[in-house]
Amino acid sequence: MKTLPPFRTGQARVEHGYLQPISDVEIPFGIIEGSEPGPCLLVTAGVHGSEFCSIETAIRLLQMKPEQIKGTLVVLPILNVQGFRKRSIYVMPEDGKNLNRMFPGRPDGTTSERLANWLVSSVYPNADAYLDLHGGDLDESLTPFTLFPSNCEKSKALATVFGLPIAIAAGGEGYTINAAYKVGVPSILPEVSGNGLWGEDTVAEMTAGIERVMHYLGMIPEPAKPSPPESPLFVTMWVPPAPVDGLWYSAKEISEAVAIGDVLGEIKDPFGKVLATIRSEKAGIILYRLTSLSVNSGEALLGVGTPY
């Protein structure tokens, strides 16, 4: 197995190549170390292999030069390589599990559990800050937002600097950023673009946020685009799951305001019979929604952001 080289050597360098962090997975990596010392920023993408805006943004970061930065930039642009190749939604094809629900993982578990364990035990502790890039998967539309571990002020500050209009305090087990926070690394999870789409505008939006964080950490001079003057809207997110299998008809669009009791959508059978009506238990705005016509019981239908 080929492991990740040291993050800090004291020498300006670029290393590109492939790692084999666990026996059945091979992933690309890049390390760009500047000639001057500074913090180490870890950037991952492709936890979800079809969120292409985040992956393309990370791929472009691999082209940074040592003379452009202080400290070290470590990029793992496609963690779920088989998911990327097969254009799978949410899961790693090797075990059918959502890597972003498997943290902190297990050393003797299935593929996604072992990959999560490797990140938590061998990668996160060597970073000073962590960005896990995401976006709406092939079946989701969303308005740009940044998740941060609730109760972590340093992560909240990174979410503010990143500059997307909405920042979501997220708790719970299983997620990349919460696992990194628990080993002491300020971490955020920005999401830009939806339905797996990527383009110059959305890649630029994600890249601008990364540059703001690098400037905030003292790794680069001025970012190309400074943070917007107003701070993000801080929210918590309520996510109703589908109560039954069927066809999903959303009644709301992303960014639309909703009140408690509003109909968010219906799940029908193929003959038009309404199997379930989903009403909002929160007042707020729609942050993302399932765009797939097909829905299975237990799947997330949408997210409602409630200001706090």
Ligand SMILES: [Zn+2]
């Ligand atoms: Zn994702």
